[in-house]
Amino acid sequence: MARIGVISISDGREHVHARNARFIQSKQDTLIYSLIAAGHEVVTGDDLVATNTLATSVARQVARAEVDLTIFYYAVWSFPHFTMLAADATRSPLILLASTDPTEPGLVGMLAAGGALDQIGRRHTRLWGPPDDAELAAELAVHARAAAAVTGLRGSTFGRFGGRPMGMNTAVANTDQWMRQFGVDVEEIDQYELVLRAERADRAEAGKARKWIEAMAAGVHYDGKKLTPELLERQIRSYLAIREIIAERGLDFSGIKAQPELTEHFATMDVTEAFLNDPYDWNGPKEVHITATEADMDGALTMRLLHLISGDPVLFADVRHYHADLDVWDLCNSGQHATWYAARSADPAENLAKVNFYPEVFFFPAGGASVQHIAAPGRMTLARLTRNEGRYRLQLMLGEFESYDEATNERLIRQSTPEWPHAFARLDVEGPVFLGRFGANHIHAVPGDRRQEMRAVAELLDIDLDEWSR
Structure with a gap:
């Protein structure tokens, strides 16, 4: 949750304040109790x-506590x-709250x-509203989570491994604008650093990880060419290398270019x-x-905000295909869907039991494993920060992830790339509205309805809101 500062404002006439002080304090105490609860x-x-x-x-005293709101x-x-x-x-986002007694x-006074x-x-x-009103408490919680997310961005560092991938302009943002608007610094890291460190990473640890994946996953489908135990361990050592760099450089979130050099x-x-x-x-x-695939900066920023609000892993995907007959989109990308999305369970065994590791397809000659599964069904918030003539906008909508019988799932994934996550x-x-207006090829999602928090985030960050519903 958030750290919230509360300051009660009174009448400046001494005799009026003397009369009102106990009333104000009782209302403030009730509000504080509600927030703590x-x-x-x-x-x-x-x-x-x-x-x-x-x-x-008083305001300076509260500000020194580095409150979120x-x-x-x-x-x-x-x-x-x-x-x-x-x-x-006061440095933090500000709410004016009036008692309705x-x-x-x-x-x-508030007006x-x-x-x-x-x-x-x-x-x-x-x-x-009344200081103990349940609806008011819920609305304050929304704003508190949004403010905490915005505060969590400021002073953070994004690790950008590699540059622009395959000419993808929407994956690159202005670092000056990021610092000015979001308080985020960008640390540029060459992918060669990743390669060097992966080569000298702990091979015993990589072997242990490979055996764990083999034991836990629905299948590791070695083909002796594009996927071998050695290639899987190289991918695992890359994970160990980036974990090491994250710790050394104090990175808060990251993006990896990968294509085409590493792939x-x-x-x-x-x-x-x-x-x-x-997790x-x-x-x-x-x-x-x-971590964003293809070093997608605005994708990573969107994911970071969704994670700070929800606490959950965040889905990253391409908008791959629209099945018009079903009115269903296939969100599919060769990079990451966190394995957590296979079942959204706190138990990794439950998630990985639905995950297959397949040999990479022809796009990627270097090979390795793709992490394949079908995301578990449920209500989702989908969002993306995009830019229109240099100004940020939040494109926001609600959706439902669906899963079907085995034959239908298989038919749908084979219409695109079955080896990738969907x-x-x-x-x-x-x-037509989505395809005509969406400002990127990547989209991001978290479970549940988080639109209220994301609307508040947009307001706090001076971002235009582009929200869609039927």
């Missing part, structure tokens, strides 16, 4: 804000200039403060990317390290 950490100032000096000092609370009429001073000392004009902030262009969100001359990165994005490997549970998605958007 929802799992958030709450930070408050030493005092209620009833003077200009307190407006600044700050709530200015209005239980009574409040002098608007206190809000202006406190906002100037009719005995005091809290709504009036006066909000109008003043509008005049100087300070972005904020306005909410209102022509070394090995594909499918196994590496799948297990980086998984486990052969040594047990681990942190998900968001997610059959029924999207909440008409096919």
Whole structure:
């Protein structure tokens, strides 16, 4: 959950504040209890804000705690200039929250403060309701998760292994814009570093991992050419090499170009990317390290936000084919679908029992294993950050992953590339609308309905929202 600052704003007349202080404190205490009960950490100032000096000092005190989100609370009429001073000392996203108790004009205080902030262009969100209201608590939780995701981006580092893949402009972003808008630095890493380290990675560890995969997977289909035990271990050593680089350089998320250099001359990165994005490997549970295929920067950024909001691994896929007769999309990519998506289980054995490791297809002469499965069914949020004339937009929709009987699944995957992972998605958007407007070939997804949080993220980051529904 999030770390939330709460600052209550009062009336600047001493005799009025003296009368109101106990009322304000009781409302604030109820709000704090509600936030803590929802799992958030709450930070408050030493005092209620009833003077200009307190407006600044209390806000600075809360800001020093590095909160993800700050709530200015209005239980009574409040002098608007206190809000202006406190906002100037506040670095985090800001919510103006009004009590709706009719005995005091809290709504009036919030509206006066909000109008003043509008005049100087300070972005904020306005909410209102009883401090213990369940719907208000749920709405605050949405904004808290969004703010925590935005805060989680700032100060982070993206590891970009290789450059632009195969002329793919949508995979490359402006690093100055990333730092200015998102607070994200980009560390450029040559793929030769990966090759060198993979060659000297722990071969005993790679052998252990290979045996674990062979024991756990539905099948490892060696053909003696494009997939051998040696090639699979090379892919595993690539995973070990990148884990080492991540630790050394403090990378928070990554992207691997792979095509064409590694896929022509070394090995594909499918196994590496799948297990980086998984919440486990052969040594047990681990942190998900968001990694985008083809070093897709805006794809990785989308995935990072979805992960920070949900805590789940994030799907990466090409929009491969539209089965118009079924109104279903085949989301399929030679790179990673985290193996977690095969069953979305906390038990890796349950997921890997549905995963096959097939020899790579003709696109990739260097060979290795592709990580094949059909994503488990369920409601999904699908999203992608794209750019229109240099300005970011969030393209957002709800969908449903589907799986069918064995014969239907087989018929559908054989219409594209059966050796690759597939997610059959029924999207909440008409096919012509999607194909006419979607701004990339890659799309990303997490389980559940996360649209509210992603809308709030777009607002906080000054990103245009392009949301679709039928």
